[in-house]
Amino acid sequence: MNLKNQVEWALHCCAVLSNLPEGRYLSARSLSEFHGVPKEYLGKALQGLSKAGIVHTTLGPSGGYRLALPAGEITFLNVVEAVEGRKSTFQCSEIRANNPCRPGDFCDDKPCAIARVMWKADEAWRQTLAAVSLADLQQTLQQDLPAEILRRSTEWLLDRAG
Amino acid sequence: MNLKNQVEWALHCCAVLSNLPEGRYLSARSLSEFHGVPKEYLGKALQGLSKAGIVHTTLGPSGGYRLALPAGEITFLNVVEAVEGRKSTFQCSEIRANNPCRPGDFCDDKPCAIARVMWKADEAWRQTLAAVSLADLQQTLQQDLPAEILRRSTEWLLDRAG
DNA sequence: CAATCATGGACATGCCATATCCGGATCGGG
DNA sequence: CCCGATCCGGATATGGCATGTCCATGATTG
Numbered sequence: 001m002n003l004k005n006q007v008e009w010a011l012h013c014c015a016v017l018s019n020l021p022e023g024r025y026l027s028a029r030s031l032s033e034f035h036g037v038p039k040e041y042l043g044k045a046l047q048g049l050s051k052a053g054i055v056h057t058t059l060g061p062s063g064g065y066r067l068a069l070p071a072g073e074i075t076f077l078n079v080v081e082a083v084e085g086r087k088s089t090f091q092c093s094e095i096r097a098n099n100p101c102r103p104g105d106f107c108d109d110k111p112c113a114i115a116r117v118m119w120k121a122d123e124a125w126r127q128t129l130a131a132v133s134l135a136d137l138q139q140t141l142q143q144d145l146p147a148e149i150l151r152r153s154t155e156w157l158l159d160r161a162g
Numbered sequence: 163m164n165l166k167n168q169v170e171w172a173l174h175c176c177a178v179l180s181n182l183p184e185g186r187y188l189s190a191r192s193l194s195e196f197h198g199v200p201k202e203y204l205g206k207a208l209q210g211l212s213k214a215g216i217v218h219t220t221l222g223p224s225g226g227y228r229l230a231l232p233a234g235e236i237t238f239l240n241v242v243e244a245v246e247g248r249k250s251t252f253q254c255s256e257i258r259a260n261n262p263c264r265p266g267d268f269c270d271d272k273p274c275a276i277a278r279v280m281w282k283a284d285e286a287w288r289q290t291l292a293a294v295s296l297a298d299l300q301q302t303l304q305q306d307l308p309a310e311i312l313r314r315s316t317e318w319l320l321d322r323a324g
Numbered sequence: 325c326a327a328t329c330a331t332g333g334a335c336a337t338g339c340c341a342t343a344t345c346c347g348g349a350t351c352g353g354g
Numbered sequence: 355c356c357c358g359a360t361c362c363g364g365a366t367a368t369g370g371c372a373t374g375t376c377c378a379t380g381a382t383t384g
Contacts, residue, residue, distance in 0.1 A: 027328085162329095
């Protein structure tokens, strides 16, 4: 029961893109270099963000990625679901139907009681992620990191943004 | 990002064991037959419950499993963690350390801001599961299921309980 | 026209969930 | 006191999926 590596990468990429000036683009190559992860595989995660409408892309030289919405309107949940999918962590295989004491034609009117609890927990998980936006993350990072590193990182980005 | 099949099986087994009279035991063979799942593999999940102290076991003929605590003192979280483990769903690989703008000797004083959000979501998930006990589940099932099926299931169990 | 980029498909690899099987230890009933 | 049933743990297969690489294609910029 692990989230994919790509979820972590996508979130870090979004954090970087949040600091990009309006209208500028950053390539997958630069993003992979900045985070020290394989470029080709990171591209798969970024494609997921693109399909979900979280980022906008441009082709050709000086092309790449930028956020498609203001950072305050993109939540952790949006990013996580774009990469990981929207399936619940709990898959109900309806084993209650295997109960030998059931009439063969019996039809349940509610989902399994166990599944309902597990799905409620998933919902709590999603609500927590939906409550935090990329703007919140940006603010947290500015408090956590020394100004010197922030300054040099921004410089590094602007140097490569098309 | 899926929970194991065994989690579902373990929860259903616990629901059955909740209806067992004090001091009686039910074998892995009966539990697997009742749920229509492979006996050998279900045994692995039950071993997890045993190690976690959730169920008590007895060897020999008429042996098997019973709850080790009152149903009101066993939570969904206990069962899930016994089978699935206690690791967080999000593994932070510290890719922030790969940032080329960081001094090589820089040491973070806090966990990664992204990981903190993801871990908070996991915590909300666990809290939801910790809030529901097997006694709660038992009560829900008695409301959901027709009395006839409940009666026949209980009869089926008592017929096989040692 | 040449270089750079995103996209998507094909392919390889390794790990883990999903089983299955067997031997040993333990216990109940005849 | 023996026989069979049971839990337990280890060894072993197998399939799917996460991880990662490579390449062809089309689009865009300079």
